[in-house]
Amino acid sequence: MTLAATEDLQFMHDMQTALSQTPKSISPKYFYDQAGSALFDRICELPEYYPTRTELTLLQTHAGAMAECMGAHADILEFGAGSLQKIRLLLKAMQQPARYVPMDISGAHLEVASLSLQAEFPNLRVQPLVADYTQDWQLPTALPGAGQRVAFFPGSTIGNFSPAQAHAFFQNCARHLPGGALLLGVDLVKSPDVLHAAYNDAQGVTAAFNLNLLARANRELGCDFEVTQFAHSAFYNAPLQRIEMHLLSLQAQTVHLNGMAYSFAQGETLHTEYSHKFTIAGVQQAALAAGLQAGAYWTDPQHHFGLLWLNIPHTQEH
Numbered sequence: 001m002t003l004a005a006t007e008d009l010q011f012m013h014d015m016q017t018a019l020s021q022t023p024k025s026i027s028p029k030y031f032y033d034q035a036g037s038a039l040f041d042r043i044c045e046l047p048e049y050y051p052t053r054t055e056l057t058l059l060q061t062h063a064g065a066m067a068e069c070m071g072a073h074a075d076i077l078e079f080g081a082g083s084l085q086k087i088r089l090l091l092k093a094m095q096q097p098a099r100y101v102p103m104d105i106s107g108a109h110l111e112v113a114s115l116s117l118q119a120e121f122p123n124l125r126v127q128p129l130v131a132d133y134t135q136d137w138q139l140p141t142a143l144p145g146a147g148q149r150v151a152f153f154p155g156s157t158i159g160n161f162s163p164a165q166a167h168a169f170f171q172n173c174a175r176h177l178p179g180g181a182l183l184l185g186v187d188l189v190k191s192p193d194v195l196h197a198a199y200n201d202a203q204g205v206t207a208a209f210n211l212n213l214l215a216r217a218n219r220e221l222g223c224d225f226e227v228t229q230f231a232h233s234a235f236y237n238a239p240l241q242r243i244e245m246h247l248l249s250l251q252a253q254t255v256h257l258n259g260m261a262y263s264f265a266q267g268e269t270l271h272t273e274y275s276h277k278f279t280i281a282g283v284q285q286a287a288l289a290a291g292l293q294a295g296a297y298w299t300d301p302q303h304h305f306g307l308l309w310l311n312i313p314h315t316q317e318h
């Protein structure tokens with residue numbers, strides 16, 4: 001079975017599970033169909049959504065220092081590579097990178113982005129890898145003569161993982177990249193007002209992004225969600241340091257999927273996303289629990305976003 005067909009079955013299965021349980025909850029990975037990915041690109045441009053531009057500025061400002069940590073001939077892997085905008089900034093600063101392996105679930109998108117990067121960096125070996133990094137993954141074999149293996153995971157996508165998933169991710173890095181390093185982007189804990197605005201933008205793009213999940217279920221699974229009868233809800237849960245996104249049912253209603261009926265009470269929600277916010281020390285501690293050791297880190301003057309260098313020991317016992 002192709003990866004796409006497996007994904008379709010998985011969406012059906014996960015939506016059935018989501019609607020059957022109390023409270024109702026589904027993985028944020030289902031935001032990203034074509035429409036959802038386009039909406040996410042728009043979110044990244046919003047005045048209220050500071051993470052993308054803050055991280056880009058950090059990369060622009062400190063690419064030299066990051067490239068120094070990487071050393072010559074580094075073998076780079078990127079998780080969830082998307083448009084490959086961020087890696088360009090690093091590649092330009094690096095000393096003769098040996099290879100770049102962008103890993104993404106969307107093969108078609110990855111192919112196009114990889115070809116355009118290859119044209120821009122003709123001496124770089126670009127080797128796209130279609131894989132789901134939220135599960136375990138297999139890496140291409142090490143390149144003879146290459147330098148350090150470095151994984152790049154920008155965008156604070158790790159914030160969308162549960163703490164248990166984040167731990168499993170760090171463990172996978174430790175297992176697959178011994179002697180290498182992880183360069184990780186994280187959104188930092190800050191004023192709840194700034195966070196609230198970032199997930200409740202004035203133009204309603206984040207609301208459209210959240211609601212698209214229901215429209216996608218209608219398109220792909222034959223569900224009959226009455227999209228206008230759900231509202232976007234996003235709030236900061238300060239004790240747990242995370243934004244929570246939900247789809248809130250505006251009335252008592254019933255939704256059908258695969259011959260089954262699922263009811264929503266008025267005010268009941270389908271939880272769609274956690275977006276955890278971190279402290280530098282908190283990330284370093286979480287990484288250390290999987291054996292990754294803290295190195296340099298970079299933040300903006302307002303401490304809105306952080307990029308951390310984490311060293312992976314040659315052998316570790318976790």
Ligand code: AVI
Nearest residue numbers: 043155156157159160206275
């Ligand atoms: C992809 N991820 C890091 C984004 C975030 O901020 O958690 C997804 C997002 N959700 C709403 N706005 C953006």
